[in-house]
Amino acid sequence: MIRFEDVSKSYPDGTEAVRGFTLEAPTGCTTVLVGSSGCGKTTLLRMVNRMVDPTSGIVWIDDENVAEVPPVPLRRRIGYVMQNAGLLPHRLVIDNIATVPLLNGVPKAEAHRRASELMELVGLEPRMGKRYPDQLSGGQQQRVGVARGLAADPNILLMDEPFGAVDPLVRADLQAELLRIQRELHKTILFVTHDIAEALALGDQIVILAKGARIAQTGTPQEVVAEPADSFVADFLGLGRGSLDLHLRETPTGTLVLDAHGRPAGRLVGESRTDATA
């Protein structure tokens, strides 16, 4: 469990990135912080592993105040996945994945064995391990980033727009992989994104943030879509702008799902489809 208790962050020049933020991210669940750029979501994320220290307030991991843990050992037991993967360009993929275990003093052979297992988990072929990051595609690099984040088997995984820099198809793939991995591993994931569709796809709990990390709404994906707390949330979700206001249209080949402008957003499959044709 990660708990933010009345956390604020202001900078010497007077800007207030976060003001009085309180939130609990339950153990084993994916909590998504979603908001426009500059809303303070990355700052919140980086407070958990002390890449940023709050000006006031406390960040708890279970019953441990992170401010009382030295940053280096703290970071080594928290997985961190960032946009553009942040891989070390001069090290082989396998060594990149093994970075944290090696820092923790795990023997090289064992660290590499563990790294190979993780490559399999994130869907990378073993031969990729002997390549350098710049020889991989963007999507593959992100998989390496995820594997590296998991390498020390942390309870907590922090993900800062990890799929923001890849194309939509690859992003959908990576999201599906993350869901699969999470079903297997049950990590406590704190995930930051500005993409509401990604938040709805991945989050058990969604936290919609306005400027200064003010919480506009917290809830499950169903809750926020069904009952947006206010017009800010509705607007952010795209309700009223068409992208989430869907309706059905029967066609000879099946039922299409259309958005508010009548553009196809998808097709209806499964149970409802059977009902429609029955």
Next chain:
Amino acid sequence: MNYFTQALAWIADPENLHGDGGLLARSWEQIWYTLLAVLVASVIAIPLGYLVGHTGRGRGLVVATSGAARALPTLGVVTLVGLIFGIGLFAPMVALVLLAVPSVLAGAYAGVEAIDPRTKDAARSMGMSEWQVLTKVEIPLGLPLLIGGLRSATLQVVATATLAAYVGAGGLGRFLFLGLKTQDYPQMLAAALLVMVIALILEGAYELAERQAAQRLRTH
């Protein structure tokens, strides 16, 4: 015969080539002075450059100081230090080190500064200590620019090391100063040609080293 062919003949003459004060021995001295000066400069400038590059502090001061050092007339420094500490290798070595420090320093801190800040951020957020960020990320990735700094320092020093002879030390400058006094221009030209050859050999060695580093670090 023109001066050029006379110079070549002078080099080819076994009497000039061998022996204690011969061209070969003086060439070795020239190389040895150069390497010593760059080594001493490196011991001073590389740690300082890494400190500046890693912390981002003191950059203005270092740039200003090393810029001023660059502006010092080397012959003036040789003369001044020679007057204080006497003739021999010490005075020219001080001057050569002063000449080499700015380039090495610039190579060291520029190499560290030029690394993608996201790479350093990732290294820190994985739990590398500051020392580990420096030794495992900044130093290896900064290597090509450091080698570049050493390269330009070496080239400046190898040419300037001829001034060592001005205060009684060895090196190929001996032939230059002797030739100047005796109006033996072929001898001067011969020494100058050898300095050029040494410079080109060192340049080639650095080129190889830079390529190796860039290839191994995938920073090409």
